[in-house]
Amino acid sequence: MDPSFMEEKLSPYKCDGNEAIHFKLVRTASDVTNDNTTFHPEMTHQIFGDSEAIFGYKDLKVEVYYSAARLNTYVNMHFSDKVSPQKFDGVLADDVIKQVADHMPPGFHSNLDEFIALLHKDASFKPFGELKHSYTVTKDGNVRQFEIYQTGIDTPGFREYHERLQTFLLYYVDAASFIDVDDDRWQFFLCFEKYKSNGNPMYAVAGYMTVYNYYAYPDSIRPRVSQMLVLPPFQRQGHGSQMLQTFYNGCYNRNDIRDITVEDPSENFQKMRDFVDAGNCMKLKEFQPERLLEGFSDDMEWAARHKLKINKRQARQVYEILRLKATDMNNPEQAKAYRIDIKKRLNIPFQKNGKDFNKISKTLSDDELSATLQIPKEQRLAYLENTYKEITDSYLKIIEKLAIS
Structure with missing residues (x-):
């Protein structure tokens, strides 16, 4: 059989695992038939492979329901058609239930009536x-x-x-x-x-x-x-x-x-962490606006660690957020001071010679210094400017959230 013909014939039997799986947190029996209670995965590559694809079914719906309190679980699937070896030259459909079940503890239900009958137990949870x-x-x-x-x-x-x-x-x-x-x-x-x-x-x-x-x-x-x-x-x-x-x-x-x-930390988690830590540091005297404008200090690091258990790296990030909040960006001097402070920190990875950097920087011109670091000056400056803009844009979103809260 022509491979292209077979591929065309099988293409309707491929589906996206993220769309096929239907999750529910079921509180009452009516939730089972209520489409508004359904939600889908953000990813399924850890279940179905990098393509996140399921093969062998038309109109596939994989139901993975949990009781909202005890998390009693129901797993089943429905489809309108399925490939078979007889019809499709020996091709087999994916064993979807097994792929899902392999990542679940034993004891889930495949009978919907049995699952619904257990919902009343959530009342005693x-x-x-x-x-x-x-x-x-x-x-x-x-x-x-x-x-x-x-x-x-x-x-x-x-x-x-x-x-x-x-x-x-x-x-x-x-x-x-x-x-x-x-x-x-x-x-x-x-x-x-x-x-x-x-x-x-x-x-x-x-x-x-x-x-x-x-x-x-x-x-x-x-x-x-x-x-x-x-x-x-x-x-x-x-x-x-x-x-x-x-x-x-x-x-x-x-x-x-x-x-x-x-x-x-994921990007979303880090944003949430920054928001929480910044809100807490705002209450410390060491992080008040007049001190923030003077730069990151040992007092800030000490207060963040001993009063809030925040490590030095995170304390520095919180400082940058709160200093931006305290900075009048319409004031040229304040805006320039903030920009230099952030870019100075961003430039540290380029300082490959560690403690020797200060020594050699005093003896080299800007062009010679860039050559020593093996990074073209224009490229480094462009990186610093783009990164500075990305960082401050993300900081501004956290500042807006702080203002609302």
Whole structure:
């Protein structure tokens, strides 16, 4: 058979895994048939490969439903047609259910009636661990209540619950991996919406964050935020900031904590972290406008570390954000001073000779210096200007958010 003919014949049986998978957080049986409760993955390459494609089906719909509190799970699929070896010269369809199930703990349901019959058990669900923070979010005119709990892996029942919850990571966090839950140095912060059904309090999971306590010589720890996920129905409502701040609040008065780090932060997480850290630093005397305009100081680094557990690199970034906020960019002198300060920091990677840089810079002209660094001067200047603009644009968005909050 002509390969091009076969390819054309099979093309209707290819679909995008991101569109084919339909997630739901089910609170009531009516949610199962309500399209408004459906959400989709951001990525499926960790399930279906780099192309994120599923082969062998027409009109494929893969249903992955979770009960909103206990995360009891239902997995099934529907399609209008499927390739078969008899019709398509021995070609087989992908085993989609197996590909999905391989990344899920055992015990999920494939019978929808059985899944629905278990929904009533969510009424008796109580969040794991200790309540650390409660707050409200107003959305579409409705005031919704949320609670954040802190727990450890030894909390009865939480290990199994976490195995179900972490399956979402593969669909929303690039290069995600499941953690070693046997290590008791892990901390977990879980966010739930608390609502009422028939007058009774109910819970629906909204997101979670994991923190690992690394040892820091000689007698300290250095907590590292490892994973954070806010589920799509709850995104852009401030829950990530609330979880991070709740974690921070438990660190401030602990003398055994040296500082807080983050593991490979995504761009969105870093923006949220900058917003939270900048809001906290704004309250410190060391970060007041008159001091910010004088430049980054040892006092700022000390205050950020000892009062807020912020490490030096992050403290410097917060300083740059708050200095821009304090700078009158219509004042030529202030604007120039800010621009020079940022570009001076951006230029550090070009200073390949470390401590010797100051020595050689005094003996070379600008052109000779650029040649010594093996980077054309024009290219370096263009890089600094473009990067400066990108950074300040991102800082301005955080400043706008600070003003609103």
